[in-house]
Amino acid sequence: MNILNLLNAMPGAVAQGLIWGIMAIGIYITYRILDIADLTVDGSLCTGGAVCIMMMLSGHNVFVSMLAATLAGMATGLVTGVFHTFMGIPAILSGILTQLALYSINLKIMGKSNQAINVDKYDLLVSLRYIKNVVFYKNSILVVAVAIVLLVLVLYWFFGTEYGCGLRATGCNGNMARAQGINTDFAKVVGLMISNGLVGLSGAMLSQYQGFADINMGRGAIVIGLAAVIIGEAVFDRVFHNFGFKLIGVAFGSVLYYVVIQTVIWMGFDPDLLKLLSALVVAVFLAIPYWKQKYFRKPAVKKGGKDDA
Amino acid sequence: MLEIKNVTKVFNPGTVNEKLALDNFSLTLEDGDFVTVIGGNGAGKSTMMNAIAGVWLVDSGQILIDGEDVTKLSEHKRAKFLGRVFQDPMTGTAATMGIEENLALAKRRGHRRTLRQGISRKEREEYRELLKILGLGLEDRLTSKVGLLSGGQRQALTLLMATMRKPKLLLLDEHTAALDPKTAQKVLETTEYIVNRDKLTTLMITHNMKDAIAHGNRLIMLNEGKVILDIRGEEKKKLTVEELLHKFGEASGEEFANDKAILG
Numbered sequence: 001m002n003i004l005n006l007l008n009a010m011p012g013a014v015a016q017g018l019i020w021g022i023m024a025i026g027i028y029i030t031y032r033i034l035d036i037a038d039l040t041v042d043g044s045l046c047t048g049g050a051v052c053i054m055m056m057l058s059g060h061n062v063f064v065s066m067l068a069a070t071l072a073g074m075a076t077g078l079v080t081g082v083f084h085t086f087m088g089i090p091a092i093l094s095g096i097l098t099q100l101a102l103y104s105i106n107l108k109i110m111g112k113s114n115q116a117i118n119v120d121k122y123d124l125l126v127s128l129r130y131i132k133n134v135v136f137y138k139n140s141i142l143v144v145a146v147a148i149v150l151l152v153l154v155l156y157w158f159f160g161t162e163y164g165c166g167l168r169a170t171g172c173n174g175n176m177a178r179a180q181g182i183n184t185d186f187a188k189v190v191g192l193m194i195s196n197g198l199v200g201l202s203g204a205m206l207s208q209y210q211g212f213a214d215i216n217m218g219r220g221a222i223v224i225g226l227a228a229v230i231i232g233e234a235v236f237d238r239v240f241h242n243f244g245f246k247l248i249g250v251a252f253g254s255v256l257y258y259v260v261i262q263t264v265i266w267m268g269f270d271p272d273l274l275k276l277l278s279a280l281v282v283a284v285f286l287a288i289p290y291w292k293q294k295y296f297r298k299p300a301v302k303k304g305g306k307d308d309a
Numbered sequence: 310m311l312e313i314k315n316v317t318k319v320f321n322p323g324t325v326n327e328k329l330a331l332d333n334f335s336l337t338l339e340d341g342d343f344v345t346v347i348g349g350n351g352a353g354k355s356t357m358m359n360a361i362a363g364v365w366l367v368d369s370g371q372i373l374i375d376g377e378d379v380t381k382l383s384e385h386k387r388a389k390f391l392g393r394v395f396q397d398p399m400t401g402t403a404a405t406m407g408i409e410e411n412l413a414l415a416k417r418r419g420h421r422r423t424l425r426q427g428i429s430r431k432e433r434e435e436y437r438e439l440l441k442i443l444g445l446g447l448e449d450r451l452t453s454k455v456g457l458l459s460g461g462q463r464q465a466l467t468l469l470m471a472t473m474r475k476p477k478l479l480l481l482d483e484h485t486a487a488l489d490p491k492t493a494q495k496v497l498e499t500t501e502y503i504v505n506r507d508k509l510t511t512l513m514i515t516h517n518m519k520d521a522i523a524h525g526n527r528l529i530m531l532n533e534g535k536v537i538l539d540i541r542g543e544e545k546k547k548l549t550v551e552e553l554l555h556k557f558g559e560a561s562g563e564e565f566a567n568d569k570a571i572l573g
Contacts, residue, residue, distance in 0.1 A: 181388030
């Protein structure tokens with residue numbers, strides 16, 4: 001156990017954590033703001049990656065490819081939203097259906113289960129290779145961090161607008177939102193689209209970073225995202241009250257998650273068991289608010305009309 | 310102002326739980342009417358409110374608000390005509406949002422929600438003035454999360470939200486039932502003040518016969534999905550609880566089986 005090995009792995013863990021952080025911000029929007037556990041992400045992350053890689057392989061510019069990946073992600077959110085609102089399918093099941101359908105679609109986009117892209121031949125925005133020994137403005141950590149700041153600024157602005165406030169009200173209390181004339185079905189669809197757009201963008205960056213898109217790259221993404229949201233809130237909730245900083249906190253949560261994972265691997269933990277570990281950790285953290293409520297009850301902020309939302 | 314024509318609503322049709330909640334129900338409200346609604350459990354009071362608000366669509370019949378047919382309009386589209394306060398204080402407000410944000414949401418009822426800022430600086434002053442009417446000190450807590458407020462404070466805030474953009478019709482669904490008597494009295498006084506000030510057409514369900522008699526210019530009693538009593542004007546002013554109970558017995562052929570309504 002050489003500490004230098006761990007330190008060497010850290011920049012990579014941070015970069016990867018930041019990229020997943022974009023996805024985690026997307027999950028924050030559905031899970032915390034809309035109060036929906038959206039399982040679409042397990043599929044839409046790969047959709048974003050697949051679209052980005054295939055676009056670049058066919059000669060498109062990296063930014064155009066990433067925009068296309070974002071739009072593809074938004075389309076998957078639209079599908080889940082239509083399943084949920086127009087067809088009346090419970091949100092979780094809607095996400096699972098889209099995710100399953102996306103497995104086929106992702107295979108069709110890529111033509112096979114894995115598509116690699118060569119960092120020497122294509123002009124990538126982020127890559128494993130752009131972590132060390134590279135001019136600072138090409139450093140992937142910096143690039144992704146700047147992207148996150150820009151995205152958070154846009155989201156901060158959006159959720160402060162009249163429409164954004166309506167969307168927050170929809171997630172908080174659907175009855176109230178409808179009584180105030182908000183089309184809650186439409187708001188949910190918009191929220192799912194924004195969320196999955198971010199997930200698609202995250203997938204696009206991730207596939208560039210690792211140099212390939214893979215049909216399994218999104219497996220368990222929702223759990224990683226929830227872990228990031230929970231860690232981010234647990235660590236930064238007392239510090240950050242502003243909505244924008246909360247989103248930054250979620251991205252930090254994702255970085256912490258990857259730093260911990262990297263450390264656990266360095267300590268000799270069997271990598272095959274990592275997903276088991278992640279699932280257990282998230283399960284315990286999800287249980288904590290419930291246990292608190294049940295065993296250490298204090299007057300809490302109550303939510304209204306949640307079941308009908 | 311409001312016309313309900315021959316509306317029927319059956320819940321769970323074709324099952325053992327089938328319930329005829331509104332039975333060929335008709336009711337017309339004049340402009341400026343303040344109508345109190347009483348009736349036992351399952352009489353159809355809340356069903357009537359939900360039919361007007363469009364929580365679900367009715368099986369047959371027609372509902373007109375200010376001459377416009379809203380029978381097929383969805384809940385959020387009808388919202389521009391209606392101000393609503395619910396029985397459960399949790400229902401009318403968004404707990405995780407601030408007081409000013411809740412008010413700002415209500416201010417935009419019936420308007421297109423754009424990408425302009427959700428609350429302008431000018432509005433904040435307006436909200437401060439509005440909240441002073443309640444006399445609860447909320448004007449100094451504009452950014453507090455509504456989830457931190459008591460039930461009474463939340464109902465008062467909901468009332469303000471329901472009326473700040475003058476509704477064609479104000480629907481109050483037992484909005485004081487979940488409050489302690491003192492708070493209930495206060496919320497009711499505020500209701501009376503706002504309704505009189507803005508001359509709002511109002512439907513108020515209450516479980517309390519005294520309140521039903523004391524407020525409004527007209528009283529209706531529902532039973533089994535129909536209006537069985539409709540008392541207005543001078544006759545209503547002279548009404549007593551005993552008389553009301555007696556009339557209920559005559560009209561429905563049964564005892565009024567709700568202690569809370571008699572004692573409350």
